[in-house]
Amino acid sequence: MSVAAAGTPAPAPAAAPAARRRTAGGTVERFTLPAVFIFTIVLFSVLKPAVFPTATNFIAIVQQNLPLLVLVGGICVVLSLREFDLSFGFIAGASGALAVQSMVLWQMPWGLAVLIGIALGTLLGAVNGILVAYTRLPSFIGTLATGATIQGVMLAISNQTIFSGIDPDYINITSASVGGFPIVIIVVAVLLVAVGFLLRSTVFGRHASAIGDNPVAARIAGVNVKRTQLLSFMLVGACAGFAGILLTSQSGQYYPDPGSSLLLPAFAAAYLSLSLGRGWRFNVGGAVLGALFLAVVSTGVTMLNQPSWLAQLLQGLILLIAILALNRRRGTR
Amino acid sequence: MTAWLRAEGLTKRFNLVTAIGDADLALEPGEVRGVVGPNGAGKSTLMQMLAGIHTVDDGELLIDDVAVRFRAPEDALDAGIALVPQEMQLAPHLSVAGNIVLGREPRRRGMVSESRSRQSAERALGRLGAGIDPSAPIHTLSAVERRLVMVARALVSDARLVILDEPTAALAPHEATAILSMVRTLAETGVSFLYVSHRFDDIEAIADSVTGVRDARVIADLARTEITRPRLVELVTPVDHVSHRVAPAREAVAAGSRDILVVTDLVAGPLQGVSVNVCAGEIVGVAGLAGSGVDELMWAVAGIDARRSGTVVVEDAPLRSGDRLHAVKAGIAYVPGDRSLATLPSHDVRSNISVASLLDVSVAGVPVARREQSRVAKLAERVHLAAPLGMALSSLSGGNQQKAIFARWMATDARVLLLHDPTAGVDVGARAEIHQRVRELAAEGNAVLVVSTDLPELIELADRILVLDRGSVADELVGSAITEPAVLAAMTSGVPSISQTALKESA
Numbered sequence: 001m002s003v004a005a006a007g008t009p010a011p012a013p014a015a016a017p018a019a020r021r022r023t024a025g026g027t028v029e030r031f032t033l034p035a036v037f038i039f040t041i042v043l044f045s046v047l048k049p050a051v052f053p054t055a056t057n058f059i060a061i062v063q064q065n066l067p068l069l070v071l072v073g074g075i076c077v078v079l080s081l082r083e084f085d086l087s088f089g090f091i092a093g094a095s096g097a098l099a100v101q102s103m104v105l106w107q108m109p110w111g112l113a114v115l116i117g118i119a120l121g122t123l124l125g126a127v128n129g130i131l132v133a134y135t136r137l138p139s140f141i142g143t144l145a146t147g148a149t150i151q152g153v154m155l156a157i158s159n160q161t162i163f164s165g166i167d168p169d170y171i172n173i174t175s176a177s178v179g180g181f182p183i184v185i186i187v188v189a190v191l192l193v194a195v196g197f198l199l200r201s202t203v204f205g206r207h208a209s210a211i212g213d214n215p216v217a218a219r220i221a222g223v224n225v226k227r228t229q230l231l232s233f234m235l236v237g238a239c240a241g242f243a244g245i246l247l248t249s250q251s252g253q254y255y256p257d258p259g260s261s262l263l264l265p266a267f268a269a270a271y272l273s274l275s276l277g278r279g280w281r282f283n284v285g286g287a288v289l290g291a292l293f294l295a296v297v298s299t300g301v302t303m304l305n306q307p308s309w310l311a312q313l314l315q316g317l318i319l320l321i322a323i324l325a326l327n328r329r330r331g332t333r
Numbered sequence: 334m335t336a337w338l339r340a341e342g343l344t345k346r347f348n349l350v351t352a353i354g355d356a357d358l359a360l361e362p363g364e365v366r367g368v369v370g371p372n373g374a375g376k377s378t379l380m381q382m383l384a385g386i387h388t389v390d391d392g393e394l395l396i397d398d399v400a401v402r403f404r405a406p407e408d409a410l411d412a413g414i415a416l417v418p419q420e421m422q423l424a425p426h427l428s429v430a431g432n433i434v435l436g437r438e439p440r441r442r443g444m445v446s447e448s449r450s451r452q453s454a455e456r457a458l459g460r461l462g463a464g465i466d467p468s469a470p471i472h473t474l475s476a477v478e479r480r481l482v483m484v485a486r487a488l489v490s491d492a493r494l495v496i497l498d499e500p501t502a503a504l505a506p507h508e509a510t511a512i513l514s515m516v517r518t519l520a521e522t523g524v525s526f527l528y529v530s531h532r533f534d535d536i537e538a539i540a541d542s543v544t545g546v547r548d549a550r551v552i553a554d555l556a557r558t559e560i561t562r563p564r565l566v567e568l569v570t571p572v573d574h575v576s577h578r579v580a581p582a583r584e585a586v587a588a589g590s591r592d593i594l595v596v597t598d599l600v601a602g603p604l605q606g607v608s609v610n611v612c613a614g615e616i617v618g619v620a621g622l623a624g625s626g627v628d629e630l631m632w633a634v635a636g637i638d639a640r641r642s643g644t645v646v647v648e649d650a651p652l653r654s655g656d657r658l659h660a661v662k663a664g665i666a667y668v669p670g671d672r673s674l675a676t677l678p679s680h681d682v683r684s685n686i687s688v689a690s691l692l693d694v695s696v697a698g699v700p701v702a703r704r705e706q707s708r709v710a711k712l713a714e715r716v717h718l719a720a721p722l723g724m725a726l727s728s729l730s731g732g733n734q735q736k737a738i739f740a741r742w743m744a745t746d747a748r749v750l751l752l753h754d755p756t757a758g759v760d761v762g763a764r765a766e767i768h769q770r771v772r773e774l775a776a777e778g779n780a781v782l783v784v785s786t787d788l789p790e791l792i793e794l795a796d797r798i799l800v801l802d803r804g805s806v807a808d809e810l811v812g813s814a815i816t817e818p819a820v821l822a823a824m825t826s827g828v829p830s831i832s833q834t835a836l837k838e839s840a
Contacts, residue, residue: 203691203698210688213677220637220674221689221741222661280679 033275033322037293044300052303059181065295066174066188067092067243067250067259071266072287073195074239077232079270080199080282082212083132083139085233087124087147088240088266092259094154095121096244100254101158104165113170118241124150125237129230155256162254174249184246191242195235196284208232209281265294268319275322294318336361338414338494338525342392345378352378355392356551358544360494360525365516367540367560368529369568371787375549376529380496383527384416385409415487419499423471423479430454430467433485457485460522461515477508481515488519495519496527501535513539531622533565533825543568566821590614593780594634594749599643602629603804606643611749611780616771618795619784620820625801627784631753634782635667636660647749661689665749666742668735670757675738678727682718683709685726685737690744712740717766732763739770750774752783756790768794788817800824 045053062069071088078085099117102108108116128146131137174184199205207228210218219225240259247258272290273283297318298311336359343356353375360366370376381387383394385403393400396412403409406416423432430451439449454467463481471479480500487495497516501509509532516526516539530536536543543560545553545568553568590612598606603626611617621627632638634645639655646652647663669675677685686709687694694704709722716736720729726737735755742750752771756764771794775781785791791798792815800808800823808823 201699203695203700206684206688206691206700210677210680210684213679214673216673217675217677218688219657220635220667220669222658222745223688224658 030276032325033272033293034289036318037289037296040293040296040300044296044303048300048303052300056180057299059185061292061295061299062185063174063182064250065291066184067246068262068265068269068291068295069192069288070188070239070243070246071259071262072269072291073192073284074236075266075270076273076282076284076287077195077199077205077208078139078236080205080212081208081229081232082215083229083232085125085128085139085143085236086263087128087143087150088236088243089259089261089263090147090150090154090257091121091124091237091240092244092247092262093257094124094150094157094244095241096248096258097154097157097254097256099170099245100162100166100248103167103170104162110167110170110173113167114173114245117245118238121241121244122234122238125234125240126230128237129233132233133226133229151257151260158254159256161256166248166252166254170249171252172249174246188246191239192284192288195239198235199282199284204228204231265291265315268294268315271319271326272322274326280326337397339395339398340383340392341395343379343382343389343394344391345375345382345387346390351549353382353546353549356546357554358383358551360527362493362523362525363520365520365526365528365539365541367536367543368527368546369531369533369536369543369565370546371569374546376546377498379546379551380416380498380527380529383409383494384414384496386416410490410492413491413493414496415490415492415494416496417480417483417487417498417500423482425472426470428468428470429458429465429474429482432471432482433457433467433489435486437489453489454485457488460488460519461485462518463511463515475508477511480512484515484519488524492524494525494527496529498529499531500528501530501532509535531569533562536560536565537562562825566818566825569821593648594782595644595646596630596634597644597646599630599633599640599645601633601638601640601643602626604629604633604801605804607801607804607806609782609799611782613778613780614775615797616775616781616783616795618791618798619782619801620788620791620798620824621784621801622824624803625824626804627801628753630801631667631751631782631784634660635665635751637667661745663749664745664747665751666745666747667751668738668742668753668755670754672731672734672738676726676734679725681723682713682720682726682729682737683722686712686722686740686744689741693744708744709740712743713737715743716740716770730763732767735763735767736770739767743774748779750779750781752781752785754785754787755783756785756787764790788820792817792820 041053051057071092075085075088095117098120099113102113102116103110124146128139128143131142131146132139174182176183199208207218207223210221210223211225211228215225243262244259248254251258269287269291270282272293273286274280276283276286276289294315297314301311301314302308338358338360340356340358343358344354345352356375356379358366358379368376368380378387382389385406385408388404389402394403395401401408401412403412409415424435427435433454434450438445439453440446441449451467458465458467458481461481461484463478463485465474465478465481471482474482484495484497500512513535516528520526528536528540537560540560541557543553543555543565544551545555547568553564555564592610592612594609594611596607596609598608600606603624607626607630609617609619609630619627619630629638633640636652636655636657636659644651647665650663652663652665653659677688680688683705687700687705690708691700691705694700694708706722713722716739718733718736718740720733726734729737750771755771756767768790771781771783783791783794795815796811798810798815798820799806800810800820802824810819810823
């Protein structure tokens, strides 16, 4: 895993000029992605001046990708611990399924259904956290296993697509707007700012980042590694639960496995955030920008009436180039 | 007989530092040559050059009077030189035979031939005189059997020279005997050995000659008759120009001073019931060879590793076994020389200093930048750390990194300071400064326990020195009894080992 290798303590370079060179190179790379992002927007705006550079289009892009953005916020937290969570797509699916079923089968009010969905996500995240922190299961394979298990639970909760019986207010969560601006965007923005603050500025986030840098040294320094791991996985679980609610609310129905297609873009966005931060740091702001960048590319390609495989191909290439650039930076340190 | 391998003026430099310079060495067939010297003297670099791990910067290596140049370890293996490092990794779930032929599997039509692998493994083990089942998985083997498998690996490639780096370091005395007799048996068949060891018992028992390495130079070439305990001790005693013992200005610790750290009957790893008390203001040193249990003592007291039995009490509060968090809260600081156990390499100096005390500068779980900054700046000044606080720690020199780790623990209310080779890889100037900080911290009423492989350091710092040998306290030296020969003697001959006794009987 490239992430696992990232924290391996590099031998201390003795020469100061090398350090300066690295800083300068890092600065160039930090602004490469935003520059490419702006270039892409300008390019699509020139090619499709009538439809692309409009407020409606940008709001639509953000709105469509809200579940992804919520997931990206959570995944940044575990990645900064140098752990993986491959189960969050399935947690989102299971949470969405339970929320919908609690309204359809048990006639619960939509507010309670939302809470139940998020609670299930948090609980499943806690299971992951306990396995990783207290039984020392490697998180990569461990969450792959719990993910498969959760997928089974999800299909048991609801093994078919559900169209009817969903409270219209539940669908309103994602469609209600004030003066054409969806309220849910504000909710998600507040959530992401909070997660970003948690990761960047609190004792919890500083400890998480210390663990990601050198887990052994963090433990010896008195950081509660296990608790931090547990809380991080719970946080991802809660985010996934919320994302599951958003997915089912957006589509106005429940369909099996709604979250699995978000796995790749969420990790891609989180890794793009590395090229925007100082040093090797996952950051929520950069990840959100990365997710929107990928979304803009696919929307733009669609607007230009290009085939959808081109969007996929471009997204893959963008991620590959960003990671290669990072590797080069790490190689020089 | 004449030498088949000659090294003349071998030199290796890392950047501008000479790791080993102008080293000469000659080996005859069947010769067992001991290699002795203090840590960091350049022994390993010399051995690694011979084994092709490091390229030679200057000088010549002649095999059968033909100059050779190794570009990779494979070249050395082809020339018949195999290195068995101290920390060699075997594949734990492969069989003995699988490990022995690993990388040089006999093939038949492109497929690995199991039967021929087994045959060559059996042949190699037979030459060692080791009765190990070639089909047993490695993880079922004892430490000494694994060591023998490592040597068997070398024999499969028809090695003419086997370099053993501390082959008995982690072994009990009776197990070490098995390694020594193996070396003897093989040497009689004409295989030469370079035997790197801190254990003088081993050297005296089997070496035909000894090369002494110190301060990146070969300083001695002893023949069989010259190998005596005093000569060997002399070889590992560093001539230290800077850290000679400064007359300790501080008064002796007041009698009846309160015990801060009390360790009773500690059993962990090789430790068999070790007890240590350190009182307020006292610096207690612990000396011991690799495998004596000094490392495990530190790890068990720090709560990094669990202990099997015994108690660790800090200011009357017993600590839970293997609970590092609890130990930190009780005030146990741990400064290792192995900086991979302490540093957050890609974090800046500030975060590295404040990581253990973030809650103290926080309001509602959020560190206040201003308070953190002023606190860190104050501590950096106290430890004389000149580097910018925003710099990544990995870009600092070893000495500055170590100062930052000291500052980290000074930010907490540590009462017990565990120093584990605190100046390893630190230059002499920084070393003296670090020693000064240690004395100051002790003078403030903290308890300090120092483990160091660097004897002059221990002698310079400690009020009292415990010597561990094979898991128990072999000796305790106080005040004027603390001298290098005394500590060394206690470290190396606390209990006569079997190999030494065997030698005397055979003599």
